[in-house]
Amino acid sequence: MSGEVLINLTPMETRVAVVENGVLQEAYIERSRRRGIVGNIYKGKVIRVLPGMQAAFIDIGLERAAFIHAQEVMPPNTPHGELVSISQLLHQGQSLVVQVAKDPIGSKGARLTTHLSIPSRYLVYMADSPHTGVSLRIEDEAERERLRKIVDACHEEFASGIGGGFIIRTVAEGAGRDEIAQDMQFLLRLWQKVDEQRGHAGIATLIYDDLPLFMRTLRDVMRDDIERVRIDSRENYFRLKQFACEFMPNIESHIEYYPGERPIFDLFSVEDELQKSLQRKVQLKSGGYLVIDQTEAMTTIDVNTGGFVGHRNLEETIFKTNLEAATAIARQLRLRNLGGIIIIDFIDMEESEHQRQVLRVLEKALERDHAKNKLTGVTELGLVQLTRKRTRESLEQVLCEPCHICQGRGTLKTPETVCYEILREIMRNERAYAPEKYTVLASQAVVDRLLDEESAAVADLEGFIGKTIRFQVENHYSQEQYDIVLM
Numbered sequence: 001m002s003g004e005v006l007i008n009l010t011p012m013e014t015r016v017a018v019v020e021n022g023v024l025q026e027a028y029i030e031r032s033r034r035r036g037i038v039g040n041i042y043k044g045k046v047i048r049v050l051p052g053m054q055a056a057f058i059d060i061g062l063e064r065a066a067f068i069h070a071q072e073v074m075p076p077n078t079p080h081g082e083l084v085s086i087s088q089l090l091h092q093g094q095s096l097v098v099q100v101a102k103d104p105i106g107s108k109g110a111r112l113t114t115h116l117s118i119p120s121r122y123l124v125y126m127a128d129s130p131h132t133g134v135s136l137r138i139e140d141e142a143e144r145e146r147l148r149k150i151v152d153a154c155h156e157e158f159a160s161g162i163g164g165g166f167i168i169r170t171v172a173e174g175a176g177r178d179e180i181a182q183d184m185q186f187l188l189r190l191w192q193k194v195d196e197q198r199g200h201a202g203i204a205t206l207i208y209d210d211l212p213l214f215m216r217t218l219r220d221v222m223r224d225d226i227e228r229v230r231i232d233s234r235e236n237y238f239r240l241k242q243f244a245c246e247f248m249p250n251i252e253s254h255i256e257y258y259p260g261e262r263p264i265f266d267l268f269s270v271e272d273e274l275q276k277s278l279q280r281k282v283q284l285k286s287g288g289y290l291v292i293d294q295t296e297a298m299t300t301i302d303v304n305t306g307g308f309v310g311h312r313n314l315e316e317t318i319f320k321t322n323l324e325a326a327t328a329i330a331r332q333l334r335l336r337n338l339g340g341i342i343i344i345d346f347i348d349m350e351e352s353e354h355q356r357q358v359l360r361v362l363e364k365a366l367e368r369d370h371a372k373n374k375l376t377g378v379t380e381l382g383l384v385q386l387t388r389k390r391t392r393e394s395l396e397q398v399l400c401e402p403c404h405i406c407q408g409r410g411t412l413k414t415p416e417t418v419c420y421e422i423l424r425e426i427m428r429n430e431r432a433y434a435p436e437k438y439t440v441l442a443s444q445a446v447v448d449r450l451l452d453e454e455s456a457a458v459a460d461l462e463g464f465i466g467k468t469i470r471f472q473v474e475n476h477y478s479q480e481q482y483d484i485v486l487m
Helices: 141-158 177-200 213-220 234-247 249-254 264-276 314-336 352-366 395-399 415-433 444-451 455-465
Strands: 003-009 013-020 023-031 041-050 055-059 066-069 095-102 111-113 117-119 123-126 132-134 165-168 205-208 226-231 255-257 281-283 289-294 298-304 340-345 373-378 384-388 438-442 469-473 482-486
Touching: 003 213, 003 234, 003 264, 013 213, 013 264, 023 213, 023 264, 023 314, 023 395, 041 177, 066 095, 117 177, 123 177, 132 141, 141 165, 141 177, 177 205, 177 234, 213 226, 213 234, 226 234, 226 249, 234 249, 234 255, 249 255, 289 314, 298 314, 314 352, 314 395, 352 373, 352 384, 415 438, 415 444, 415 455, 415 482, 438 444, 444 455, 444 469, 455 469
Parallel strands: 003 226, 066 111, 132 165, 226 255, 298 340, 438 469
Antiparallel strands: 003 013, 013 023, 041 055, 041 095, 041 205, 055 066, 095 111, 117 123, 123 165, 281 289, 289 298, 340 384, 373 384, 438 482
């Protein structure tokens, strides 16, 4: 599998696209006015302790107070049964050095932890954990042991007087001792700066700011199958080359400046794919389709055969549609960055072997996902459920806002419904105020219906109250909006 990373930089925003075999798989967008803060370290102040929730609110200088749970204040890996009350751990007015684990999403503030960590290319430094861990995605036991021995030896050589430990990242697989030693020295130097700064930093101030998106891309996204990184900003191209030369020399030659007149996101139809990723309906090549609905509690994905009629029988048609859907769903989760609980309603399959194969294809496709995910199998109702770690806003939350007309419901009241509301409101006003006449201001569709299909009902009402009702079209009114003027 071959891949490319495309980086589009403007003063307003940075956009990164990860393309595999010519198809967009992941997209990252960071606005200059609203940068992601996951990984940033702050010196905060406890503003409220909530014993009933075993949590506290922390002021770190953002618009909304951030949130920390008791488990994130206790030592790492503390068993749930040994947790003590949050009121014993924190008190109002206390200063606390914290790191952002999740960006603010919607109305929720940022999620925090006191377990500070700083990532680099091959390692993550854990300030309060003295152990050496290895990514579960490195499956070869001999390789895991080799890496662990290298890190332990380097730790003893470079950091014997410094506490903390390291987690070996997936990309370290196959890395040599020199590369890992260089990574560790960089992390230890960086941590010393952070440690010095947190001692004299003021309340609600930033102590450590993570790298900008286009540099984080090299650190977090690069894999052996990424053949090129193309960036369309000459100034930042040199910054990226310098960063790679210092910390990731093996990929420096992969970085290219893209000077083309054609916008970089027009390559591989990235711009079109981003637009499609905001739609509910996802077409499958066979003629079937997915319907994806993102809600506050969970994301639901429904699979339909659509126009695919197959060639043999119904069960075979359903099986082929579900197989194609499983691969498409894994891609959509990465592309849209959907997190939390995800429920998938595949088309019902009668054969258990077909169910097993569809789940295996889904599981295999999810292995390429950077975000931690867990597939829990099929429920009694035949639904597939999985969880995917959510650390930042989804693509829809970054690019869109709730519709101000329907208030995010996705539906509008019909003109008929609004007409009946207006007639009821007139009766209510007649009993309460008894004005001489009425003027109804409403949208074109509602007024048209009142003067046409509902004209008999309007005439009956006028006869009943003995007053004239006048209608006036307001072109800027939405379908649900209306006003009744009493005269």
